[in-house]
Amino acid sequence: MPLIALGLNHLTAPVSLREQVAFDADAAGEALRELKAEPGVEEALILSTCNRTELYVGVAEGAEQAPQAWLNRHHRLTPGKLDEFLYRHDEDAAVRHMFRVATGLDSMVLGEPQILGQVKDAYQLARDAQALGAPLDRLLQHTFAVAKRVRTDTRIGAHTVSVAFTAVRLAEQVFTDLKQACVLLIGAGDTIELAARHLVDKRVSRLIVANRTLENAQDLASRYGGYAIALADLPQHLAEADIVISSTAARQPVVTRAMVEPAVAARKRRPMFMVDIAVPRDIDPEVAALEDVYLYGIDDLQQVIDNNRRSREASAREAETIIDLQVDRYMAWRRALTLRNPAVDLRQHAERYRDEVLLKAQAMLARGKSPDEALAFLANTLTNKLLHHPSARLREAALNGDLDLLHAAGRLYGESEPKDE
Structure with a gap:
């Protein structure tokens, strides 16, 4: 049964395309069941984050094109639209890719730890959807062990700069003293919590947390000394924010130009720095055309991240050696499945x-x-x-x-x- 890894990421596709093929948590379970029901698809896992959408699929001989055909059909895309942006890995290359993803070697931020948690979430979702067979289930278990070993045996995770930290670092370039800044955080997930932690370390003047579920916003705000509001109340509070960092799972922008224009006018030429690290995007790209607004998307963070990458490249080479060995071990187990015992x-x-x-x-x-x-x-x-x-x-x-x-x-x-x- 061939194993295929098919996807696109921050290196191969712009955010405008990545958001078209992203799967939110609520829809991913049903999408998995739909994919698993495709003729020739024996097992499947979907990994969808702000930087990538990937399918890991075990297929029957002759059904190797089924995952890509399903992806186009599921997202109602014109046939061929994804062709130049997709990458595909087969068999041991697919195993190596998964190991590299889970250890942060394929991330925008080299060695970032959040991706392993996202892989674990994808694994649990696939188990709940009964989309895993023995080979893919074993691959995920092996992946977690490899990621743990890489973290233990190398310094790939030392002083890792996360996307959230990078957003805060960029904010410092606009507002040299964050102690005087009011920050509005939109969302209540792990990335926003990391941003809150970094902002508190910088001793920001005021922290506002907005979320669709007010209870979640209150929980996060209470842990970091902030003030919670409902997402519906954003227009009333936007003018207070010097810095806006947004990361939700919304399918449509939660911050529109019509919402930002009066807020900018009320600020009377005081700049507003906005970072959108969500895919699909939370902040309407048209907001960037407004005067005194500095809008950065997730792809704009790359330059800051690249400066931090060099310090961990030696550790990355050590991690690649570990991964090569573990790919051979997993593939030996996989080949044994086809042998008569x-x-x-x-x-x-x-x-x-x-x-x-x-x-x-x-x-x-x-x-x-x-x-x-x-x-x-x-x-x-x-x-x-x-x-x-x-x-x-x-x-x-x-x-x-x-x-x-x-x-x-x-x-x-x-x-x-x-x-x-």
Whole structure:
């Protein structure tokens, strides 16, 4: 069963296209079930983040084009629209790609840790949708172990600059002293919480958290000394914000030009710095045309991130070595699935001999033979039958000098291996 990794990311596609193929958490489960129902699709996992959308799919022979055809159809895209932006990895290349993604080697921020949590979420979603078979399930388990080892054995995660931290760093370039700034955070997920943590470290003057679910906003705001508002109340508070950082799972912009224009006018030429790190985008791109507004999207963060990448490149090379080894191990396990298991054959032969000899021993008892005589027959005959073929092969090996087989027999039966003459 071929394994395919198909997707696009921040390196291959602009955000305008990435947001068209993104899956939100509410729709991903149903999408998985739909993908799994495609002819030839045996198992599937969908990983969708702000920087990538990827399908990991096990397919039957001849169904290798099914994942891409489904992706186009599911998102109602013109056939061929994605062709120049998609990458595809098969078999061991697909395994290597997943390991690199989970360890942060394929991230915009080299070594960033948040992606592993997103892979784990995708795994749980696929399990809940009953979309995983044994090979893909085993691959995910192996992936988590590889990611843990890379984190333990290298410094790939040391001083990692997250997307949230990068947004805060950019804000500092516009407002040199964040202690005087009011920050509006839109959303209440992990990325926004990371941004809140960094902002509190910078001792921002005021923190406002807006979210569709007010209770979630209140929970986050209470932990970082902020003030919570409902998403519907954004227009009333936007003028207060010197800095806006947004990351929600909304399918449509939550901040529009019509919303920002009066806020900018009310600020009387005081600049407003906005960072949109959501895919699909939270802030209407037209907002960038307004005077005194500095709008950055997720792709604009790349330059800041690149400066931090160089310090971790040596650790990345160490991580690649670990990954190469683990790819070989997983693929060896996967190949073993297609091989006939000799242990099964051995047990079937032994059970057949047992049944034959047992019937003869029972017949002896029925004819009046003593139990001791029947048991002796059973033990001797069964031993001879079980050992006849192995003994003959070992005698041939000894005569022919086949040391490999003799050593293997020693390991198989738990005996000390024969010494070379």
